[in-house]
Amino acid sequence: MQDNKEPPRFRPVPWSGLETPADVELWIAEHNLSMQENIGPQETGYGVCFTLAEGGEIYMQTTQDGALILDVTPEAAWIAPLIMAAARIDEAPQGSTWVLPDDKLIQLMIGLSGLIASSMLVVGHNFGLRRRMGAW
Structure with missing residues (x-):
């Protein structure tokens, strides 16, 4: 945790x-290196936060068991149709947490890319799943 x-x-x-x-x-490789250099082994809830140009954030994490976790803020709910199209799924989840197979990462990133204003590493984020630890 960070001191205020x-x-x-x-x-x-x-x-x-x-x-x-x-x-x-290439972005994945650079991101992995950055996480290895900046995230401690004891830290959990790590991933990346994408701030969308049109509003809202998407927090993304991959797990060791092959899942891609997206935590979509209410302000970014408008992005659901794009996530569904990129992941080729028929329904959005009931909450803000999406669990997708990690083989959807490339399609998702290409789809989201033009809508992202900035990205930032995060630690300590609750990705909506108990006892999950991030791993890129």
Whole structure:
């Protein structure tokens, strides 16, 4: 946990669009390296927060058991049809937490890319699932 008197540990980074699967794979590799360098082994609830240009945030985490967890804030609920199309699913979940197979990551990132304003590493986020620990 971060002390409120300390400056923020992570800061938003302006987003550069991802247009191809190779772009997404490069972003994943860079993101993995950044997480390895900046996230301690005892920390949980880590992932990335995407701030959407049109409002709201999506918190994303991958798990060791092959799931992609999205926590969509109420202000970003408008993004549900895009997530459904990218993941090729027929229904949105009842709550704000989406659980998708991690093989949907590339399609999802290409679909979301043009809508993201910034990204930021996060730790200690409750991804809506008990006892889940993030792993990229």
